[in-house]
Amino acid sequence: xxxxxxxxxxxxxxxxxxxxxxxxxxxxxxxxxxxxxxxxxxxxxxxxxxxxxxxxxxxxxxxxxxxxxxxxxxxxxxxxxxxxxxxxxxxxxxx
Amino acid sequence: xxxxxxxxxxxxxxxxxxxxxxxxxxxxxxxxxxxxxxxxxxxxxxxxxxxxxxxxxxxxxxxxxxxxxxxxxxxxxxxxxxxxxxxxxxxxxxxxxxxxxxxxxxxxxxxxxxxxxxxxxxxxxxxxxxxxxxxxxxxxxxxxxxxxxxxxxxxxxxxxxxxxxxxxxxxxxxxxxxxxxxxxxxxxxxxxxxxxxxxxxxxxxxxxxxxxxxxxxxxxxxxxxxxxxxxxxxxxxxxxxxxxxxxxxxxxxxxxxxxxxxxxxxxxxxxxxxxxxxxxxxxxxxxxxxxxxxxxxxxxxxxxxxxxxxxxxxxxxxxxxxxxxxxxxxxx
Numbered sequence: 001x002x003x004x005x006x007x008x009x010x011x012x013x014x015x016x017x018x019x020x021x022x023x024x025x026x027x028x029x030x031x032x033x034x035x036x037x038x039x040x041x042x043x044x045x046x047x048x049x050x051x052x053x054x055x056x057x058x059x060x061x062x063x064x065x066x067x068x069x070x071x072x073x074x075x076x077x078x079x080x081x082x083x084x085x086x087x088x089x090x091x092x093x094x095x
Numbered sequence: 096x097x098x099x100x101x102x103x104x105x106x107x108x109x110x111x112x113x114x115x116x117x118x119x120x121x122x123x124x125x126x127x128x129x130x131x132x133x134x135x136x137x138x139x140x141x142x143x144x145x146x147x148x149x150x151x152x153x154x155x156x157x158x159x160x161x162x163x164x165x166x167x168x169x170x171x172x173x174x175x176x177x178x179x180x181x182x183x184x185x186x187x188x189x190x191x192x193x194x195x196x197x198x199x200x201x202x203x204x205x206x207x208x209x210x211x212x213x214x215x216x217x218x219x220x221x222x223x224x225x226x227x228x229x230x231x232x233x234x235x236x237x238x239x240x241x242x243x244x245x246x247x248x249x250x251x252x253x254x255x256x257x258x259x260x261x262x263x264x265x266x267x268x269x270x271x272x273x274x275x276x277x278x279x280x281x282x283x284x285x286x287x288x289x290x291x292x293x294x295x296x297x298x299x300x301x302x303x304x305x306x307x308x309x310x311x312x313x314x315x316x317x318x319x320x321x322x323x324x325x326x327x328x329x330x331x332x333x334x335x336x337x338x339x340x341x342x343x344x345x346x347x348x349x350x351x352x353x354x355x356x357x358x359x360x361x362x363x364x365x366x367x368x369x370x371x372x373x374x375x376x377x378x379x380x381x382x383x384x385x386x387x388x389x390x391x392x393x394x395x396x397x398x399x400x401x402x403x404x405x406x407x408x409x410x411x412x413x414x415x416x417x418x419x420x421x422x423x424x425x426x427x
Contacts, residue, residue, distance in 0.1 A: 055231075055232040057232070057235045060191055060192055060240065061192070062195050064151065064152035065149045065192070066149060066150040067200075068143070068148050068149055068156075069146070069147040069159075072121060072159070072197075073108075073119045074120055075117060075119050076118045076120070076414075077115055077116070079115045080116050080411070080418065081115060082116065082421060082422050085422050086426055088263055089259065089287050089422065092266065093286075093287040
């Protein structure tokens with residue numbers, strides 16, 4: 001009877017140790033799997049992909065504006081010439 | 096070929112003629128009158144006879160240019176602007192449509208397919224970080240409007256255009272300051288190459304706004320008084336509006352010269368100039384008496400980091416940016 005009690009106690013201890021060891025391992029693996037289901041934050045931070053958020057110019061319709069005048073703006077004539085400026089700039093400015 | 100100064104206050108087109116340059120200028124302003132009854136519609140339309148206006152599909156009348164400002168002053172109200180602080184606002188639906196209409200009317204259809212047209216845009220400002228301030232979007236909007244008219248439109252910086260028009264005798268080396276109503280634009284040029292471009296968002300409109308707050312008048316009323324009144328910057332004036340205008344002018348020039356000096360100090364792109372620089376000033380805001388003298392004095396007081404040869408006014412302050420765009424259309 002005593003021998004049976006010792007055998008059962010030994011089995012109990014072995015079961016406990018096995019359970020403790022394997023149980024720990026599976027918990028670690030479980031946590032590891034949870035982590036791998038989420039995106040890696042480091043990768044997101046270093047990504048160079050950006051969206052083009054430049055404002056788009058939509059068509060500006062002015063056909064529904066009815067003109068009610070003859071002339072718009074004042075005209076002024078100047079004796080100024082631009083020929084020498086253009087020539088000088090063409091000479092010094094690299095194409 | 097066409098040069099086009101697209102300013103907050105004026106749009107100026109320039110075209111070469113056999114005997115010189117023809118400028119067409121238009122005040123960049125509008126004022127909307129919305130009639131409440133059919134009878135009022137007829138009365139208003141009759142009253143607007145001889146004025147520059149357009150009729151919208153909702154029945155409202157939109158006065159344009161000088162007539163818009165006159166009507167706003169008459170009604171003790173503010174005229175609207177299609178542009179604000181040098182750029183078209185992405186938020187203002189009306190403004191874009193009216194700017195498109197004005198530009199299409201001022202430049203007309205291209206005389207040949209893809210006729211070359213150079214227009215000016217402001218530089219990125221050093222004193223504001225606003226999502227609504229988008230020079231790229233502004234450039235795209237203007238380009239789109241002009242392309243619809245058949246032009247091959249290219250943009251250059253406003254102060255760069257001023258340098259092309261004014262620095263021929265200096266071999267295109269010097270500094271151009273374009274003082275518009277919405278912004279002040281600055282370009283440092285070395286042998287025809289713009290090396291530093293910057294802007295500030297305070298100019299003539301700032302003076303109007305601050306004077307309006309100080310005197311309780313409307314901005315448009317202040318603007319009209321400022322443009323027609325007799326005052327000298329920094330000198331006392333018996334007219335309370337002009338007295339305030341004079342004071343705010345001095346503060347504006349102090350602010351601008353401080354910003355320029357600060358931006359250029361230790362600027363990485365600033366060339367090592369061998370000779371002292373010529374500084375040329377243009378734009379409607381620079382027309383006030385004493386502007387150039389005050390600017391020169393404030394540059395010295397605020398330790399401008401480059402040696403100065405001369406600070407001078409443009410030979411044609413209202414047209415030189417447009418002329419520079421016309422020159423650029425032949426070179427670029």
